[in-house]
Amino acid sequence: MNHFSKCAVTAIFSIVALGANAQNLVHKIPADAKAVVTLKGDNLIELMSVKEFNTTFLGKKMLGKMPESVKGQTKTIEDFGINLSSVFYYYNQSNDSVSYNCVLAPVKNSGQIDDLFKQSDKKFTVNAQLRSFYNHDSTEVVVWNDEMLLFVKSSGKESYFSRPEVSKRLGLPDYSLITDTAATATDSVYVGNDYTTTADAAMTAAEPYPEAPVVRKKKTAVRKHKKAAVRQHKSGHHSLPKHKTSKKYPKRKKIKKAISIDEQPFKDESYAIVDTANSDSIMDENVPVSAYAQDIEIDTATINANKRIAAIKNKEVASWTKKMVSGFFLKDKRNSILSNKDFVKSIDEKAEVTAWIANTEKAVLDFMPTAIFKGINVLNGYGSANVKLYLEKDAIRIGSSITLSNEMAEAFIKINNRKVNKKFLNYVNEDKLTGxxxxxxDTKAYLQEYPKLINRMYGSIYKDEADMATDLFSLLLDEEAVSKVIKGDALFIFNGLKQNEVTYKTYEYNEDNFEKDTVTKTKKETSPDFLLLVSTEDTRLLNKLIAYGVKKNVVKDQHSYYEISTLKTPMPLYFAIHDGIIFVGTNVDEMKQIVNNQYQAKVSAKHRDAILKSNFSAYFSAKRLAGKIPANGVTNPQQLIKTNTLLNSLGDIYLKSNQMKGNVFSGEISMDIPAKQENALKYLFSIAEDVEK
Incomplete structure (x- = not known):
């Protein structure tokens, strides 16, 4: 994307924060859109006015990045000609051959947009009331009229162009005939275009493009004469310099010219010559051999062939893009995204930003390279999803939900059929913890459902292997027995960071006899201070493991608790089994209080409900971590100051999962707003300002 296009897209997305509700362009989004992002200007304008936004670092940065010819004419973002009183949209529309990333914005003054393009020396065409701008290869398009502006960035899919019938029709290399040898026949590959691949370069070597002569640059070896130094013994007597023997250097390997498939190598070959016969001349040991003799080759035929392939693909994509754009502004009766009930259900007037995905499973397969998953369906059973951002007066909230298939929803309900152990609250002190x-x-349900999950993921291409693996898994594991040892609920308490004095062994060299001596030293290391609680019912296996560890001197029995004693442990670790709970922690005093029933707990109703009423919950207080990060030699002092400033400015953060409703699984993350802040949007800008300083 060129500089102007980047600025235009940035402006469109930022301007949305300043608009109020007017014409809504949602009906222009096609029904087959894969994803839609909605930005509500009317909600955001109540939190920050246009005038206030212009004075922020983002507003100044937007105007500062505009071309020099435009800066004098655009003193405020209102001069972009975009209607600041409506909703803005991003959506993706794709098929098996091309993907369109589109931004849809309302227009207030089309003349201002015209002037913006003219002042930037960007030529556009005018057809009645419709203006169109195309980049150099027509894969980026901006089209606008008096009502709306559409920006489209299109990209072709390699999976489509690699099909044999498509390659043959377009005159592209036949990817099915490419071998590893051919693919590696060239060392130089043009990478200036997204569509260019090494395989393309290898298969188009015989294209009828003139080949420029090979440019060769050679540097001769620099000879240095080292003067023999007169050496003096400790006794004070001088001795003549020793005879310098000829130092042997390996001859440089042959450097072959980069060739294409149908091209023959040159008969003459280049070498890096080293004179090993003259004892008075040696190579500088600090200079690599490549600096003495170097061949620089330009394979023009390959570069031209790659450009030709990219041009063919871009031409095809451009034709699709023009067709797609030409029908967009017509007043036809085609179905819009409003015909999709799931999308309509995701609309929330209170959310400032909403992101909706039609099908999570298909989205991952469409947007991720096929080579990554190789047919493995990681999100099999996951349907539509949405994420919503709420900027409120006293909090920032992000809610998300995903629709599951009937089979997946049934598995989720079984697995989540457990509550957190209430006894955990007896070992929580919210005045001490950072998060x-x-x-x-349910461990038993999870172990029973796990083989089915693996089958759904791998069954499409490894059905036989997946069936055997899951059967073996179920045969070897006794789900009932495992669920009694580890019931499935746990609580991890983070108390911050602390410094421990660690003993380690190193070596020092004796200058007299040049022998190394083993010495023991101490140093301070920063480690987390935490306590982990896990529910258990049957401790027989655990007791056997502990006894084995004591016998092997890996575990020290401290009577009521145990210490893990091994040099590989990065921090001191203590554990105990008490009150039907496995405790693992780094604080020995805390462990003693637990086993002696002397621990002082303190839990507010807010944290109590957060822990007990959800299958998953989390909390983090950034302020309590501020100032506890050690200023050691590795940490940049200025960066540490900025980090502590940021931590002090953040409110408390909460995460939680909600109960399943039908086939919908949902969760939420929120952050409290400090009392001195006016609202969430201005608070976010204040944080961004601090980070930018």
């Missing part, structure tokens, strides 16, 4: 994370799942 926590709690979860609860």
């Amino acid at each position: 926590y994370m709690a979860y609860a799942l």
Whole structure:
């Protein structure tokens, strides 16, 4: 995307924060859109006015990035000609051959947009009331009239162009005939275009483009004469310099010219010559061999062939893009995204931003390279999803939900059929902790459903292997027995960071006899201070493991608790089994209080409900971590100051999952707004300002 296009897109997305509700262009979004992002200007204008936004660093940065010829004419973002009183949209429309990323914005003054393009020396065509701008290869398009502006960035899919019938029709290389040898026949590949691949370069070597002569640059070896130094013994006597023997250097390997498939190598070959016969001349050891003799080759035929392939693909994509854009502004009766009930259901007037995906499973397969998953369906059973951002007076909230298939929803309900152990609250002191994370799942149900999940993921291409693996898994594991040892609920409490004095061994060299001596030293290391609680019912296996560890001197029995004693442990670790709970922590005093029933707990109703009423919950207080990060030699002092400033400015953060409703699984993350802040939007800008300083 060129500089102007980047500025235009940035402006469109930023301007949305300043608009109020007027014409709504949602009916122009096609029904087959894969994803839609909605930005509500009327909600945001109540939180920050246009005038206030112009004075922020983002407003100044937007205007500052405009071309020099435009800066004098655009003193405010209102001069972009965009209607600041409506809703803005981004949507993706794609098929098996092309993907369109589109931005749809309302227009207030089309003349201002015309002037913006003219002042930027961007030529556009005019057809009645419709203006159109195309970039150099027509894969980026901006089209506008007096009502709306549409920006489209299109990109072809390699999976389509690699089909044999498509390659043959367009005159592209036949990808099915490419071998590893052919693919590696060239060392130089043109990478200036997204569509260019190494395979393309290898298969188009015989294209009828003139080949420029190979440019060769050679540097001769620099000879240095080292003067023999007169050496003096400790006794004070001088000795003549020793005879310098000829130092042997390996001859440089042959450097072959980069060739294409149908091209023959040159008969003459280049070498890096090293004179090993003259004892008075040696190569500088600090200079690599490549600096003495170097061949620089330009394979013009390959570069031209790659450009030709990219041009063919771009031409095809451009024709699709023009067709797609030409029908967009027609007043036809085609179905819009409003015919999709799931999208309509996701609309929330209170949300400032809403992102909706039609099908999560298909979206991952469409947007991720096929080579990554190789046919494995990671999100099999996951349907539509949405994420919503709420900027409120006292909090920032992000809610998300995803629709599951009937089979997947049934598995989720079984796995989440457990609550967090209430006894955990007896070992929580909210005055000490920096954060926590709690979860609860049914171990037995999870182990029973796990083979089915694996089958759904791998069954499409590894059905036989997946069936055998899952059967073996179920045969070897006794789900009932495992669920009694580890019931499935846990609580991780993070108390911050602390410094420990660590003993380690190193080596020092004796200058007298040049032998190394082993010495023991100490140093301070920063480690997390935490406590982990896991529910258990049957401790027989755990007791056997502990006894084995004590026998092997890996575990120290401290009577009521245990210490893990191994040099590989990065921090001191203590554990105990008490009150039907496995405790693992880094604070020995805290562990003693637990086993002696002396721990002082303190939990407010807010944290109590957060831990017990959700299958997953988390909390983090950034302010409590501020100032606890050690200023050691590795940490940049200025960066540490900025980090502490940022931590002090953040409010408390909460995460939670909600109960399943039908086939919909949902969750939420929120952050409190400090009392001195006016609202969430201005608070976000204040944080961004601090980060930019």
